[in-house]
Amino acid sequence: MAVSGSDFKQWLEGRGITTSASELGRLTGLHRVTVGNQMRRGNVPESTVVGVARAYEIDPVTALAGFKEYEDLDSRPRSPTAAEVLSQVHHADLMAELQHRTHATLFPRDDHVRIDFPHDGSHRAWIDAIDTGDVRHDVAEKTGTAITYLFTQLSDNKLTPLQAVTAARVSGTSLVAGLVVVGLLTTEEGDWPEDVRESALRVIKHEELIELIQQRLNLLQRRVRQRKEALEYAERLTEILG
C-alpha cells in the first residue's frame, strides 16, 4: 500500500522539490537506489512522503492529503478519543495504575507511562478501541486485503497506513490518529497533547480500567497460548524429523 510514483513526482514538482533520487535519499535518510526503485516501480511508501515533508518542514498531514488516497485526511479533528489513547497504553502500565489505585503508598504512581507505543498488540488494541461493529471486514473489503491476512497483520502489529485511515473512515474517528498508532506520524504531528496517555489513564473510571485490563489479559492469554502451541508444534516436528 503506497502512493503512486507519478502522483509523488507531481506532488514534488508542485512544491518545487527536487525529483532526484539521490537528493531525496539524502533528505529522507533512505538509500538513493531505494528511493529510485520506489519511484520507478510506481509505489512510493507513505513514509517516504512524510520523510520528504519533514525535510522541507511541510506538515506531514497536509503533505499526505495531497494524494488522492488521503485527500480527506484533515477533514476531521486530529485529536484521538480517550479510548484510542488508552489503546496505546501497555497492559503492564494499566496494571500499574490498578496497583496504585489499590494501594497508593505501596505502589506510588509514576509521572509517565513507562512503555512506549507501538508495543506488542497495540495495532489490534487500537482497532478494538474504534470498532463500532465490523470494522475488520470493512477494512479488508475496502482495501482489497484478505480478511485472514488482515488478522495476521493485526497480530504482527503490521497495519499499513492506508488500512489505518480506512479503519478510521469506517469508524468515524480521527483519520490522523491511526497514522500515529502505526508509527507513520509522531504524536506531535498528529496533534496528540503532551502526556495524553497519562491524563487518560488518570481519569479512567475504575470499572472501565478493570474491564480494559480484563480485555487485554484475555488477548495476552490467547497470544501466549498460540505462541506456546507454535513452539510445541515446531519442537515436535524438528524432534521427529531432525
Place this chain on the structure above:
Amino acid sequence: MTSLYVIPVSLMLILLGSLTFKRLTSAKPEGAAILYRRSGRLALLGILLTTSYVLLMPPVYIWMEEMLPLSNGTDLISKYCALLAVAFLGEHLSRAYNSTVALRWNVGTRGAIAIGLATVGLFATLVTADTPQPSPQLANYADQLPVDINTWIMLAYVAYVGAPLIRPTFRDARRNPLRIGRLGSALICTGLALSTLRALAYFPLELPAGPEAFYMFMLVSYISTACVVLGLWAFAFARRRQLPRNTLDIDLSIE
C-alpha cells in the same frame, strides 16, 4: 557408460553419504544409539539410500554381479534398499505430519500390502526380462516390456507413498512457525511432487520419448531425492541449533 549416468549417481552418493555420515556422527547419542531416537529411522533411511546408490556405481555393480546367481540381481537389491528407505520415509513423515490419509495408506496393512506387491513385482519382472549383461538400472534393456514395468513399479511405489504426503507437507510449508521449517517442508513437498509427477508421466511421456530420454527422466528422480534429503537436513539443522526454543519466544518480557 554415459557420463549422464555416472555424474548424477556420484553426486547423489556424495550428498547422501555426507548427510548420513553427519547425521550419524554429529547428533547425540552418536553411532548406532541414534537409531533408538525418535528420528533414528531417518538415519536408517540414509544408510539404505546410500547403499542403494553405492550399488549402482559401475565398479561395485559389476563386482556384485560376479557373486550373485541372478543376472542384474544387484539392481534388484539396490531397488529393494530404495523401496525399504521409501517405506521408512513414508511411515516417518506420516507420523511426523500427523496426516490421517498418509497414515492410512503408508502404515499398517495397506502399507505392508503395497510394499509386498512392489517387492514381488520387481522380482517377477526382473526374472521375466532377458538381461544377460550387467546394466545398472537395467538401462540397456529399456526396450523390453518387463523392464519398463519393473521401472514403473518402483516409480509407482514411490508415488504411492509420496502422494498422500504432498498436502500435509505443503500445508506445513506455509504454516510452520519456523522459517527453516517452512523451507524444509517446501523441499520435501517439492521432492514428493516431482516423484509423483514422474510416475504419472512414465507411460504417456517417458516411454514414448525412447531409451535416450531415460537418463533425463532419471534426473527428475535424483532431484526429487535430493529435495527430500535436503528438506530433512533442514529439520536436522533446526534441531541441532535448537532453533524452535531460540527463535520462538514465549517470554512475557518486552525488554
